[in-house]
Amino acid sequence: MILSLSGVRKSYSSAEGTIEILKDIDLDVAAGESVALTGESGSGKSTLLHLAGGLDQPDAGSIIMNGQKLERFGERERANYRRTEVGLVFQHFNLIPSLSVAANVSFHAKLADRYDPAWEKRLIERLGLEDFLARYPEQLSGGQQQRVAIGRTLAARPPLVLADEPTGNLDEATGDAVLDLMLSLAGSAGSALLLVTHSSRLADRLDRKVVLRGGRIAE
Template sequence: MLLTLSNVSKSYRTAEGPIAVLRGIDLSVDAAQSVALTGESGSGKSTLLHLAGGLDRADTGSIIVNGEDITALDEAGRAGYRRKTVGLVFQQFNLIPSLSVADNIAFHAKLADRYDADWARELTDTLGLSTLLNRYPEQLSGGQQQRVAIARTLAARPALVLADEPTGNLDETTSEVVLDLMISLSRSAGSALLLVTHSSRMASKLDRQVVLRGGKIVA
Protein backbone atom coordinates (compact mmCIF):
# COMPACT_ATOMS: atom_id res chain seq x y z
CA MET A 1 0.00 0.00 0.00
CA LEU A 2 1.27 3.46 -0.85
CA LEU A 3 -1.10 5.30 1.52
CA THR A 4 -2.56 3.85 4.71
CA LEU A 5 -4.66 5.77 7.24
CA SER A 6 -5.30 3.88 10.48
CA ASN A 7 -7.79 5.09 13.11
CA VAL A 8 -7.34 8.71 12.03
CA SER A 9 -9.44 11.27 13.90
CA LYS A 10 -9.54 15.06 13.74
CA SER A 11 -11.49 17.68 15.70
CA TYR A 12 -11.54 21.46 15.56
CA ARG A 13 -12.08 23.77 18.50
CA THR A 14 -14.96 26.23 18.35
CA ALA A 15 -16.54 28.63 20.82
CA GLU A 16 -19.19 25.97 21.45
CA GLY A 17 -16.59 23.27 22.04
CA PRO A 18 -14.72 20.76 19.87
CA ILE A 19 -16.33 19.52 16.65
CA ALA A 20 -15.30 16.06 15.46
CA VAL A 21 -14.69 16.11 11.69
CA LEU A 22 -13.09 12.68 11.20
CA ARG A 23 -13.82 9.71 13.43
CA GLY A 24 -11.51 6.69 13.28
CA ILE A 25 -10.80 6.63 9.54
CA ASP A 26 -9.18 3.51 8.03
CA LEU A 27 -8.27 3.79 4.35
CA SER A 28 -5.63 2.31 2.05
CA VAL A 29 -4.65 3.28 -1.50
CA ASP A 30 -2.31 1.26 -3.74
CA ALA A 31 0.42 2.74 -5.90
CA ALA A 32 -0.95 3.97 -9.26
CA GLN A 33 -4.54 3.44 -8.03
CA SER A 34 -7.18 6.17 -8.33
CA VAL A 35 -9.74 6.60 -5.54
CA ALA A 36 -12.70 8.99 -5.48
CA LEU A 37 -13.63 10.40 -2.07
CA THR A 38 -17.29 11.39 -2.05
CA GLY A 39 -19.90 12.52 0.47
CA GLU A 40 -22.01 15.49 1.49
CA SER A 41 -20.50 18.87 2.33
CA GLY A 42 -19.07 18.78 5.84
CA SER A 43 -18.49 15.02 5.82
CA GLY A 44 -14.71 15.47 6.25
CA LYS A 45 -13.44 14.92 2.71
CA SER A 46 -11.22 17.99 2.46
CA THR A 47 -9.97 17.51 6.02
CA LEU A 48 -8.88 13.97 5.16
CA LEU A 49 -7.05 15.27 2.10
CA HIS A 50 -5.31 17.98 4.13
CA LEU A 51 -4.11 15.42 6.68
CA ALA A 52 -2.81 13.08 3.97
CA GLY A 53 -1.06 16.05 2.37
CA GLY A 54 0.70 17.07 5.57
CA LEU A 55 -1.15 20.40 5.61
CA ASP A 56 -2.66 19.65 9.02
CA ARG A 57 -2.08 17.24 11.90
CA ALA A 58 -4.34 14.36 12.93
CA ASP A 59 -5.43 14.17 16.57
CA THR A 60 -5.08 10.38 16.65
CA GLY A 61 -4.01 7.55 14.39
CA SER A 62 -1.27 7.11 11.81
CA ILE A 63 -0.88 8.12 8.16
CA ILE A 64 1.75 6.02 6.37
CA VAL A 65 2.93 7.17 2.95
CA ASN A 66 5.66 5.18 1.21
CA GLY A 67 6.49 3.56 4.53
CA GLU A 68 6.82 6.84 6.45
CA ASP A 69 4.42 7.91 9.21
CA ILE A 70 3.85 11.56 8.37
CA THR A 71 2.01 12.15 11.67
CA ALA A 72 5.40 11.85 13.39
CA LEU A 73 6.99 14.62 11.30
CA ASP A 74 7.65 18.14 12.57
CA GLU A 75 6.85 21.22 10.46
CA ALA A 76 10.11 21.02 8.52
CA GLY A 77 9.61 17.32 7.91
CA ARG A 78 6.08 17.89 6.60
CA ALA A 79 7.36 20.63 4.28
CA GLY A 80 9.92 18.19 2.90
CA TYR A 81 7.22 15.56 2.49
CA ARG A 82 5.04 17.99 0.51
CA ARG A 83 8.01 18.91 -1.67
CA LYS A 84 9.26 15.37 -2.39
CA THR A 85 6.38 12.91 -2.05
CA VAL A 86 2.96 14.48 -2.52
CA GLY A 87 1.35 16.62 -5.21
CA LEU A 88 -1.65 18.86 -4.54
CA VAL A 89 -4.31 20.05 -6.98
CA PHE A 90 -7.13 22.35 -5.84
CA GLN A 91 -10.01 24.29 -7.40
CA GLN A 92 -7.84 27.40 -7.09
CA PHE A 93 -5.08 27.02 -9.64
CA ASN A 94 -2.41 28.71 -7.46
CA LEU A 95 -0.15 29.42 -10.43
CA ILE A 96 2.67 31.94 -9.98
CA PRO A 97 1.60 35.04 -11.97
CA SER A 98 5.14 36.20 -12.71
CA LEU A 99 6.20 32.86 -14.25
CA SER A 100 5.45 31.60 -17.74
CA VAL A 101 3.49 28.39 -18.27
CA ALA A 102 6.76 26.50 -18.88
CA ASP A 103 8.32 27.83 -15.67
CA ASN A 104 5.16 27.16 -13.63
CA ILE A 105 5.18 23.55 -14.81
CA ALA A 106 8.87 23.09 -13.96
CA PHE A 107 8.72 24.89 -10.59
CA HIS A 108 7.90 22.07 -8.16
CA ALA A 109 9.84 19.42 -10.05
CA LYS A 110 12.98 21.55 -9.84
CA LEU A 111 12.41 22.18 -6.12
CA ALA A 112 12.22 18.41 -5.64
CA ASP A 113 15.30 17.96 -7.85
CA ARG A 114 13.30 15.69 -10.15
CA TYR A 115 12.79 17.78 -13.27
CA ASP A 116 12.74 15.64 -16.43
CA ALA A 117 12.46 17.65 -19.66
CA ASP A 118 11.18 14.65 -21.65
CA TRP A 119 8.42 13.95 -19.11
CA ALA A 120 7.50 17.65 -18.97
CA ARG A 121 7.26 17.66 -22.76
CA GLU A 122 4.99 14.60 -22.69
CA LEU A 123 2.76 16.31 -20.12
CA THR A 124 2.46 19.52 -22.10
CA ASP A 125 1.78 17.65 -25.33
CA THR A 126 -0.89 15.44 -23.77
CA LEU A 127 -2.55 18.34 -21.94
CA GLY A 128 -2.58 20.55 -25.03
CA LEU A 129 -0.23 23.15 -23.59
CA SER A 130 2.64 23.02 -26.09
CA THR A 131 1.63 26.24 -27.84
CA LEU A 132 1.06 28.10 -24.57
CA LEU A 133 4.42 27.65 -22.85
CA ASN A 134 5.49 31.29 -23.21
CA ARG A 135 2.21 32.71 -21.98
CA TYR A 136 1.47 33.83 -18.42
CA PRO A 137 -1.42 32.63 -16.22
CA GLU A 138 -3.49 35.79 -16.79
CA GLN A 139 -3.45 35.04 -20.53
CA LEU A 140 -5.07 31.61 -20.08
CA SER A 141 -8.64 30.40 -19.72
CA GLY A 142 -9.73 28.61 -16.56
CA GLY A 143 -9.47 25.21 -18.22
CA GLN A 144 -5.98 25.99 -19.50
CA GLN A 145 -4.86 27.15 -16.05
CA GLN A 146 -6.14 23.94 -14.48
CA ARG A 147 -4.21 21.90 -17.06
CA VAL A 148 -1.07 23.84 -16.15
CA ALA A 149 -1.71 23.15 -12.45
CA ILE A 150 -2.05 19.43 -13.18
CA ALA A 151 1.11 19.42 -15.31
CA ARG A 152 2.99 21.22 -12.54
CA THR A 153 1.90 18.63 -9.99
CA LEU A 154 2.70 15.61 -12.14
CA ALA A 155 6.02 16.98 -13.46
CA ALA A 156 7.70 15.91 -10.21
CA ARG A 157 6.19 12.39 -10.46
CA PRO A 158 4.85 12.49 -6.87
CA ALA A 159 4.09 9.17 -5.24
CA LEU A 160 0.70 10.53 -4.18
CA VAL A 161 -1.55 13.08 -5.90
CA LEU A 162 -4.28 14.68 -3.78
CA ALA A 163 -6.97 16.60 -5.67
CA ASP A 164 -9.79 18.57 -4.03
CA GLU A 165 -12.60 19.20 -6.55
CA PRO A 166 -9.96 19.95 -9.21
CA THR A 167 -12.52 20.62 -11.93
CA GLY A 168 -15.06 22.40 -9.73
CA ASN A 169 -14.54 25.76 -11.45
CA LEU A 170 -14.80 24.36 -14.99
CA ASP A 171 -17.76 23.72 -17.27
CA GLU A 172 -19.02 20.14 -17.59
CA THR A 173 -17.38 19.34 -20.93
CA THR A 174 -14.00 20.76 -19.92
CA SER A 175 -14.24 18.99 -16.54
CA GLU A 176 -14.66 15.61 -18.21
CA VAL A 177 -11.68 16.12 -20.50
CA VAL A 178 -9.40 17.46 -17.77
CA LEU A 179 -10.29 14.68 -15.31
CA ASP A 180 -9.75 11.95 -17.92
CA LEU A 181 -6.31 13.40 -18.68
CA MET A 182 -5.47 13.69 -14.98
CA ILE A 183 -6.34 10.05 -14.32
CA SER A 184 -4.41 8.83 -17.35
CA LEU A 185 -1.31 10.91 -16.63
CA SER A 186 -1.31 9.95 -12.92
CA ARG A 187 -1.17 6.31 -13.98
CA SER A 188 1.64 7.08 -16.44
CA ALA A 189 3.59 8.76 -13.64
CA GLY A 190 2.97 5.79 -11.33
CA SER A 191 1.21 8.12 -8.87
CA ALA A 192 -1.65 7.12 -6.59
CA LEU A 193 -4.58 9.55 -6.93
CA LEU A 194 -6.99 10.44 -4.13
CA LEU A 195 -9.63 12.84 -5.46
CA VAL A 196 -12.49 14.62 -3.72
CA THR A 197 -15.60 15.14 -5.83
CA HIS A 198 -19.32 15.76 -5.35
CA SER A 199 -20.08 14.30 -8.78
CA SER A 200 -21.05 10.64 -8.97
CA ARG A 201 -20.33 10.75 -12.70
CA MET A 202 -16.80 11.97 -12.10
CA ALA A 203 -16.28 9.48 -9.26
CA SER A 204 -17.26 6.58 -11.52
CA LYS A 205 -14.22 7.27 -13.71
CA LEU A 206 -11.81 6.29 -10.92
CA ASP A 207 -10.78 2.79 -9.83
CA ARG A 208 -12.58 2.93 -6.46
CA GLN A 209 -15.16 5.07 -4.70
CA VAL A 210 -15.12 5.77 -0.96
CA VAL A 211 -18.08 7.49 0.72
CA LEU A 212 -17.70 9.64 3.86
CA ARG A 213 -20.64 10.50 6.08
CA GLY A 214 -20.38 12.28 9.43
CA GLY A 215 -16.61 11.83 9.51
CA LYS A 216 -16.76 8.07 8.94
CA ILE A 217 -16.31 5.85 5.89
CA VAL A 218 -19.67 4.23 5.17
CA ALA A 219 -18.94 2.62 1.79
Protein backbone atom coordinates in the same frame (compact mmCIF):
# COMPACT_ATOMS: atom_id res chain seq x y z
CA MET B 1 -0.12 0.30 0.07
CA ILE B 2 1.20 3.72 -0.85
CA LEU B 3 -1.09 5.45 1.71
CA SER B 4 -2.63 4.00 4.85
CA LEU B 5 -4.77 5.83 7.41
CA SER B 6 -5.62 3.99 10.62
CA GLY B 7 -7.92 5.27 13.37
CA VAL B 8 -7.50 8.86 12.22
CA ARG B 9 -9.45 11.48 14.15
CA LYS B 10 -9.58 15.24 13.69
CA SER B 11 -11.57 17.94 15.46
CA TYR B 12 -11.62 21.74 15.54
CA SER B 13 -12.63 24.24 18.19
CA SER B 14 -15.45 26.66 17.49
CA ALA B 15 -17.62 29.12 19.39
CA GLU B 16 -20.10 26.27 19.86
CA GLY B 17 -17.41 23.95 21.25
CA THR B 18 -15.37 21.12 19.77
CA ILE B 19 -16.51 19.85 16.37
CA GLU B 20 -15.42 16.36 15.34
CA ILE B 21 -14.62 16.33 11.63
CA LEU B 22 -13.11 12.85 11.19
CA LYS B 23 -13.89 9.87 13.42
CA ASP B 24 -11.71 6.74 13.35
CA ILE B 25 -10.93 6.78 9.63
CA ASP B 26 -9.33 3.67 8.15
CA LEU B 27 -8.38 3.99 4.48
CA ASP B 28 -5.80 2.33 2.23
CA VAL B 29 -4.76 3.49 -1.24
CA ALA B 30 -2.62 1.17 -3.36
CA ALA B 31 0.22 2.32 -5.59
CA GLY B 32 -1.15 3.37 -8.97
CA GLU B 33 -4.78 3.22 -7.79
CA SER B 34 -7.32 6.00 -8.36
CA VAL B 35 -9.79 6.57 -5.52
CA ALA B 36 -12.70 9.02 -5.45
CA LEU B 37 -13.57 10.53 -2.08
CA THR B 38 -17.19 11.66 -2.03
CA GLY B 39 -19.79 12.81 0.48
CA GLU B 40 -21.87 15.78 1.52
CA SER B 41 -20.36 19.19 2.26
CA GLY B 42 -18.86 19.18 5.73
CA SER B 43 -18.35 15.41 5.79
CA GLY B 44 -14.56 15.79 6.15
CA LYS B 45 -13.31 15.16 2.60
CA SER B 46 -10.98 18.15 2.34
CA THR B 47 -9.78 17.66 5.92
CA LEU B 48 -8.79 14.08 5.11
CA LEU B 49 -6.94 15.26 2.02
CA HIS B 50 -5.07 17.92 4.00
CA LEU B 51 -3.99 15.34 6.57
CA ALA B 52 -2.75 12.97 3.88
CA GLY B 53 -0.88 15.86 2.26
CA GLY B 54 0.92 16.82 5.45
CA LEU B 55 -0.85 20.21 5.54
CA ASP B 56 -2.36 19.41 8.95
CA GLN B 57 -1.92 16.82 11.68
CA PRO B 58 -4.47 14.35 13.10
CA ASP B 59 -5.52 14.42 16.75
CA ALA B 60 -5.17 10.65 16.91
CA GLY B 61 -4.40 7.70 14.68
CA SER B 62 -1.66 6.99 12.18
CA ILE B 63 -0.97 8.08 8.60
CA ILE B 64 1.66 6.06 6.76
CA MET B 65 2.80 7.20 3.33
CA ASN B 66 5.33 5.13 1.44
CA GLY B 67 6.43 3.51 4.70
CA GLN B 68 6.82 6.83 6.55
CA LYS B 69 4.72 7.73 9.60
CA LEU B 70 3.66 11.34 9.12
CA GLU B 71 2.91 11.88 12.83
CA ARG B 72 6.62 11.46 13.58
CA PHE B 73 7.63 14.29 11.25
CA GLY B 74 8.83 17.67 12.44
CA GLU B 75 8.18 20.78 10.36
CA ARG B 76 11.27 20.27 8.18
CA GLU B 77 10.39 16.63 7.39
CA ARG B 78 6.79 17.63 6.73
CA ALA B 79 7.87 20.31 4.26
CA ASN B 80 10.19 17.86 2.50
CA TYR B 81 7.34 15.32 2.36
CA ARG B 82 5.08 17.83 0.65
CA ARG B 83 7.86 18.70 -1.77
CA THR B 84 8.83 15.15 -2.80
CA GLU B 85 6.12 12.60 -1.93
CA VAL B 86 2.79 14.23 -2.75
CA GLY B 87 1.38 16.43 -5.49
CA LEU B 88 -1.56 18.71 -4.75
CA VAL B 89 -4.17 19.89 -7.27
CA PHE B 90 -6.75 22.37 -6.02
CA GLN B 91 -10.02 23.74 -7.38
CA HIS B 92 -8.57 27.26 -7.55
CA PHE B 93 -5.41 26.28 -9.50
CA ASN B 94 -2.93 28.16 -7.20
CA LEU B 95 -0.56 28.97 -10.05
CA ILE B 96 2.24 31.50 -9.48
CA PRO B 97 1.02 34.63 -11.32
CA SER B 98 4.53 36.05 -11.90
CA LEU B 99 5.74 32.89 -13.68
CA SER B 100 5.07 31.83 -17.26
CA VAL B 101 3.25 28.60 -18.06
CA ALA B 102 6.59 26.90 -18.76
CA ALA B 103 8.03 28.04 -15.42
CA ASN B 104 4.88 27.04 -13.52
CA VAL B 105 4.96 23.53 -14.99
CA SER B 106 8.61 22.96 -14.06
CA PHE B 107 8.45 24.68 -10.65
CA HIS B 108 7.56 21.69 -8.44
CA ALA B 109 9.86 19.25 -10.25
CA LYS B 110 12.85 21.59 -9.87
CA LEU B 111 12.01 22.18 -6.21
CA ALA B 112 11.92 18.41 -5.64
CA ASP B 113 15.14 17.92 -7.67
CA ARG B 114 13.24 15.72 -10.13
CA TYR B 115 13.28 17.87 -13.24
CA ASP B 116 13.09 15.67 -16.34
CA PRO B 117 12.92 17.68 -19.60
CA ALA B 118 11.74 14.68 -21.66
CA TRP B 119 8.87 13.88 -19.27
CA GLU B 120 7.91 17.54 -19.02
CA LYS B 121 7.84 17.84 -22.82
CA ARG B 122 5.53 14.82 -22.98
CA LEU B 123 3.25 16.33 -20.33
CA ILE B 124 3.06 19.67 -22.13
CA GLU B 125 2.16 17.95 -25.39
CA ARG B 126 -0.51 15.74 -23.78
CA LEU B 127 -1.96 18.74 -21.94
CA GLY B 128 -2.10 20.79 -25.15
CA LEU B 129 0.00 23.62 -23.72
CA GLU B 130 2.66 23.92 -26.45
CA ASP B 131 1.27 27.23 -27.75
CA PHE B 132 0.87 28.80 -24.30
CA LEU B 133 4.30 28.32 -22.68
CA ALA B 134 5.23 32.02 -22.77
CA ARG B 135 1.87 33.17 -21.41
CA TYR B 136 1.04 33.95 -17.79
CA PRO B 137 -1.83 32.46 -15.75
CA GLU B 138 -4.04 35.54 -16.11
CA GLN B 139 -3.90 35.10 -19.91
CA LEU B 140 -5.39 31.59 -19.75
CA SER B 141 -8.91 30.20 -19.47
CA GLY B 142 -9.94 28.25 -16.39
CA GLY B 143 -9.51 24.92 -18.18
CA GLN B 144 -6.06 25.91 -19.41
CA GLN B 145 -5.01 26.99 -15.93
CA GLN B 146 -6.13 23.66 -14.49
CA ARG B 147 -4.11 21.83 -17.14
CA VAL B 148 -1.05 23.82 -16.09
CA ALA B 149 -1.74 22.93 -12.44
CA ILE B 150 -1.93 19.23 -13.34
CA GLY B 151 1.28 19.48 -15.35
CA ARG B 152 3.07 21.19 -12.46
CA THR B 153 1.96 18.44 -10.06
CA LEU B 154 2.80 15.49 -12.29
CA ALA B 155 6.12 16.87 -13.59
CA ALA B 156 7.74 15.69 -10.35
CA ARG B 157 6.17 12.20 -10.65
CA PRO B 158 4.94 12.16 -7.03
CA PRO B 159 3.97 8.74 -5.64
CA LEU B 160 0.62 10.23 -4.55
CA VAL B 161 -1.54 12.92 -6.16
CA LEU B 162 -4.19 14.58 -3.97
CA ALA B 163 -6.84 16.51 -5.89
CA ASP B 164 -9.53 18.61 -4.17
CA GLU B 165 -12.48 19.22 -6.53
CA PRO B 166 -10.09 19.81 -9.46
CA THR B 167 -12.96 20.24 -11.95
CA GLY B 168 -15.24 22.23 -9.62
CA ASN B 169 -14.67 25.56 -11.40
CA LEU B 170 -14.98 24.12 -14.91
CA ASP B 171 -17.94 23.43 -17.17
CA GLU B 172 -18.88 19.77 -17.60
CA ALA B 173 -17.17 19.19 -20.96
CA THR B 174 -13.93 20.89 -19.87
CA GLY B 175 -14.06 19.08 -16.52
CA ASP B 176 -14.42 15.72 -18.25
CA ALA B 177 -11.45 16.46 -20.51
CA VAL B 178 -9.32 17.56 -17.55
CA LEU B 179 -10.22 14.41 -15.59
CA ASP B 180 -9.38 12.25 -18.63
CA LEU B 181 -5.93 13.81 -18.78
CA MET B 182 -5.37 13.56 -15.03
CA LEU B 183 -6.23 9.86 -14.94
CA SER B 184 -4.16 9.07 -18.01
CA LEU B 185 -1.11 11.10 -16.97
CA ALA B 186 -1.20 9.95 -13.35
CA GLY B 187 -1.14 6.41 -14.71
CA SER B 188 1.81 7.23 -16.95
CA ALA B 189 3.66 8.75 -13.98
CA GLY B 190 2.88 5.72 -11.81
CA SER B 191 1.11 7.96 -9.27
CA ALA B 192 -1.78 6.95 -7.04
CA LEU B 193 -4.67 9.43 -7.13
CA LEU B 194 -6.99 10.39 -4.27
CA LEU B 195 -9.59 12.79 -5.64
CA VAL B 196 -12.31 14.67 -3.78
CA THR B 197 -15.46 15.26 -5.81
CA HIS B 198 -19.16 15.95 -5.25
CA SER B 199 -19.98 14.34 -8.60
CA SER B 200 -21.03 10.68 -8.51
CA ARG B 201 -20.68 10.66 -12.30
CA LEU B 202 -17.00 11.61 -12.10
CA ALA B 203 -16.38 9.37 -9.09
CA ASP B 204 -17.65 6.35 -11.01
CA ARG B 205 -14.81 6.78 -13.51
CA LEU B 206 -12.11 6.08 -10.91
CA ASP B 207 -11.03 2.63 -9.75
CA ARG B 208 -12.88 2.89 -6.45
CA LYS B 209 -15.27 5.20 -4.60
CA VAL B 210 -15.15 5.94 -0.86
CA VAL B 211 -18.08 7.78 0.74
CA LEU B 212 -17.64 9.94 3.86
CA ARG B 213 -20.74 10.48 5.96
CA GLY B 214 -20.68 12.35 9.25
CA GLY B 215 -16.93 12.05 9.51
CA ARG B 216 -16.88 8.30 8.97
CA ILE B 217 -16.44 6.06 5.97
CA ALA B 218 -19.88 4.74 5.02
CA GLU B 219 -20.20 1.00 4.68
